[in-house]
Amino acid sequence: MTSNDSTASNWSAFAAAQPALATTVEERFAAFTHHTLATLRKDGSPRTSGLEVRFLDGELWLGMMPDSVKALDLRRDPRFALQANPGAGTEMAGGDVRIAGRAVEVTDPATVARYVGEVKPPEPFHLFRTELTEVVRISNEDDRYLVVESWQPGRELRTVKRT
Template identity: 60%
Template sequence: MSWGEVEATEPEFTRTVRERFGTFRHHVLATLRADGSPRVSGLEAEFRLGELWLGGMPGARKSDDLLRDQRFALHANPGPGTDMHGGDVRIAGRAEWVDDPDTRLRFVEEVDPPTPFDLFRVRITEIVRIWMDDQEMVIETWRPDGRGLRVLRRGNDTPVREQSGP
C-alpha cells in the first residue's frame, strides 16, 4: 500500500509517524544482503507526492540490496538521549525501483536531490509506533490487512489490553 493510501485510512496515526520521521533528517534502513544477512545503513526518507521515497547514490550497497530483494525496515532516528520524544517508529515494506522519467522528474522538482541518484517508492507492509502514556507502554500497529490500526496497552501491573483505533 502507498503512503497516501495509508494516510487516507489513518490520518492521525500517519501524521504522528510523519512528524516523528521529520524530527531528524537521517534514519536507519535495514536491507538484506545477497547471503540473507542484514545490512544497516543511514538514509534520508522523503514523504512527498503521496508516497514515501527512499533514495541513495548509484552503486550504494543498500541500493544493490533493494534491487535484489525489495524487503526493508526503516527506523526513525531516535535522536539524542533516551526520551525518544514522539516514540519509537518503524516502517517495513517493499521498495520498488523507479526508473520512469516522468516520476523521477516530478520527484526532482519536489525534492531537488543530488544527482545522479537511485530512487525507490515504498509499498508499506507494516508501521509500528511504541510510546509511553503515563505508566503504560502503547504499541500501535498498522498493516494492510483491513483491520485498521491496532493498539495494545501494557502497564507494569496490568495485562496487555487491545483496542481498535487510538
C-alpha cells in the same frame, strides 16, 4: 501496489486509513534528517544503513547514491525496514516509529524529474517508492504504559498497552 495486492499499501492509502498515526509518523521522520534503513544482503543477513526519506505526492520515497550497497540490496530483494531516528537521549518525543515493506525502483523519467524538482538530490541517484506492509509506533503513556500501535494493510489498527 497492484490492485489485487492486499498485503501492501502506498503512503496515501495508509494516511487515509490512519490519519492521526500517519501524521505522527511523518512528524517523527521530519524531526531528524537521517534515519536507519535495514535491507537484506545476498546471504540473507541484515544490513543497516543511514538514509534520508521524503513524503511527497502521497508516497514515501527512498533516494540513494548510485550503486550504493543498500540500493543494490533493494534491487535484489525489495524488503526493507525503516526506523525513524530516535534522537538524543531517551525521550523519543512522539515515540519510536518503524515502517516495513517493499521498495520499488522508479526509473520513469517524468516521475524522477518531479522528485528532482522537489527534493533536488545530488545526481545521479536511485529512487524507490515504498509499498508498506506494516507501520508501528511504540510510545509511553503517563510513564505507566508502553503503548504499541501496529497497522497492516487490510487490518484495523491494533493498540496494545503494557505495564
